[in-house]
Amino acid sequence: MNISMILDMAVSAGERPVITVDDRSLSAADLLGQARRAAARFGQYPAVLYLGANHLAYPVALFGAALAGVPFVPLNYRLGDQQLTALIDRHPGALVLRPEDLDELVAGDAAEAPEIEAPWDGDAVAVIIYTSGTTSEPKAALLRHRHLMAYLLNTVDFGAAEEGAASLVAVPTYHIAGLTNLMSNLYSGRRVVYMSAFDAAEWLATVRRERITHAMVVPTMLARIVAAVDGADANVPTLASLSYGGARTPRPVLEHALRVFPSTGFVNAYGLTETASSVAVLGPDDHRDAFGSDDPAVRDRLGSVGRSLPGIEIQIRSETDEVIGAGETGLVFVRGEQISGEYGGRSALDAEGWFPTRDLGRLDADGYLFIEGRADDTIIRGGENIAPAEIEDVLLEHPGITEVAVIGVPDPEWGQRLVAVVVVADGAAPIDPEELRTWVKDRLRSSKTPDAIVFRPELPKSETGKLLRRNLVAEMESSHA
Template identity: 55%
Template sequence: MNVTMLLEMAADGFGDRVVTGPRSGGLTASRLRELAAGAAGRVRESGAEAVVHLAENGPAFPVAFFAAAFAGVPLVPVNYRLGEDQLGRLLAHHPKAYGIAGEDRHEALLQAGLSVRTPADFLQAADDAAARGGAEEVQADPDATAVLIYTSGTTSEPKGVVLRHHNLTSYVLGTVEFAAAGEDEAALMSVPPYHIAAVSNVLTNLYAGRRCLTLPSFTPDGWLDLVRAEGVTNAMVVPTMLARIMDAPGLDRSVPSLRALAYGGARMPPRVIERALREWPHVDFVNAYGLTETSSTIAVLGPGDHRAALVAKDPRSRARLGSAGRPVPSVELEIRDEDGRVLPPGESGRIWVRGEQVSGEYAGHGPAVDGRGFFDTRDRGRLDDGYLFVEGRVDDTIIRGGENIAPAEIEDVLLRRPDVADAAVVGVPDDEWGQRVEAVVVPVAGAVLDPEELREHIRARLRGSKTPDRIACWPELPRTPTGKVVKRDVVTGLTAAPD
């Protein structure tokens, strides 16, 4: 199985349907296939070993994705916000690649030995080649690499995650039904193309027959305008985007066409999701948990669970709003302790997963799975009544005097307050305890936070050892463009400024 098989099916099944871009002037499934096959010829002629895409999301992205697949080489979507040094180190892995980039990045690609053209020129070249016709089709080996995605590297140097054709096609066939979307449906993707959700989104929406729109640079009013103008029915955001949509004052937040909103990529503050559920009572909310290494979603909290939790009286059902829901049927999930023993329900440990969509493989390192094929997500979590609660990265766990403290539990207490917009809890080096607990909070607009009062608030709900020794108020947290808190920058900021 190859991702081009999904494109062939879409072109055979609903070739005249617009699948990417605006309703008028967007690309139909047949046209996407033609352009991708045309561009594949160009990639093959160039002798490139990969296609590097270093640009904002737009029609060139799906064309580049399938062109790479037809040509039998990996697509490498690269973060266009990377600094010069980081970009240089990354491009050094792909000197013989076919580059697609905005003009401001051409120099960097040329220096690294790549050929380069703008997204517009790439589409033009694809069009010319398609008009000449006769591009020979090759079905890439299902074991070939379909995409190589660099992790955001919030806890270490970015690593290249290898996703093979069989990983991605298994993910699509395991979670989506062919042509299940109505002709009027349109999906809006707001995360950049170097994020796994944007990659999997190209495939899942195409396979479902849902037109796909992109928003290259997110603003709350830009997002709302586009949803209304294009009649968007499905959208995916990261939690910081939903927070900005809900928090911005004076916005018209009406979204009559919207039916489903998926979110993921970072933890959702309860305040934000509760607000959104009340603001948009007609919308189905979906929390998706997954990693780049697992070809996107491995657990889903569905619309019914969201609504049930919002009105639930008992704390157990209410707490489910903070869960990642249930594992998808095609994935097996285990919670294990540090020695690899499988833990019973309710106990916290490392989340391990197995399934066809799970690659767990890093470029140059081979698969990082155990003897039974399970991959260590390096996320902490627990299963309660079959619901997965994700408690943050194992690497972010604070070890204070031998006690393991998960920052997520303390962050949850802070984020439940109506006056706290954002919060991060970290371990700061300490001579006596090894690490001590410190926190940074961001007040909601107009609020003033008293660190002492916040500490008392936490002490009243959690143990004393989990009460931060110090709480600092910052105007915002350091986050990646896809909404993940960069904890090492929080630690640096806290240790640099004693108060």
């Protein structure tokens, strides 16, 4: 098994554009030929490191590495020189593809490519993706060919896309969603349209110009797109599906998006790098049913990540490693063929193949999964474990707030004090901190009421929209002291 089989299957489906970047497109045959040319070069290296943005060279490098039987390693090219050098140094002798090398990689004649037989070893490492490192040093997550193919075979129907279907991809190349979006779209038969840099207005214009039918964004992108919509309707009649994920999406942003994209089906996808993409999905019908429901339990599902995908099992466990029932919050574990859970040769799977996501969550009686934050984010105040997400959700219900992060700072009496860092909506009137404290106290209880409210113009986030909670903690610990 080798992920390059996706290209062979795409070629068999006919001659049509499968990748578009700016004003240039490649057919499946062109892409396969360019990948074979690249593989002939890549075979002498132990790995291929990709340091560029979305480009025609990205799929060529990915499949070229697969054909050559060497790992493909997309790196965060936005990192500082010192951080990037440290990651490159972890791969001595590897070929490094920098932005200035990418045009050359796709400049040759695909028709002159040599015939190359892909190594058929499902256990070989296909891709190495470095975790974002929002709370620690990045770890090298290994994804083998069998993990990536298991995701595709279990969740995507080959060639099922309608003629003319096109998917807009704006997520970074070094994000698991960037990788699996490429693979799943090629497999399903949708043309992939790349944006090399995200801009909300340009995103909307591209959807209209390229007649995009499917798209995937991270929450910060979704918020900017919604803000850029001029009027009550986004006016994107071809957009059938809009998938979002990669980080927590504020409920007001999602509800606004559902209003301005009335004919678009929304999909919330939950997964990790270590799980080779999504393991749970909240589909379009779920969104519509929840958004239009008067039943609080059904409407709350807008805040869930949906139910497990085929081939995936989910467990919620207590801190003593016991499986707990519906409605109880605990640690989220997942199991399935696509789950890697491996870091540089060290497996994080338990004896029965379960992977600890390190997320806190709960399952409702119908199997909907609610993620309540990272286990490491839990605040212990006066001996009580407090999940920041519960307080954040209550604060986000306030009409003047667009974003919020609740963190704990050291306190000699209580162990930790609760600090809510709040972003006020543009044009909203100033908010009295005591008003927000009362808002929370009336809906939760005094032990979960923030001790302090801090206002900021924005929250620190990674390029993929993940809240950099550690940055806030460090800043607030310093200012609090």
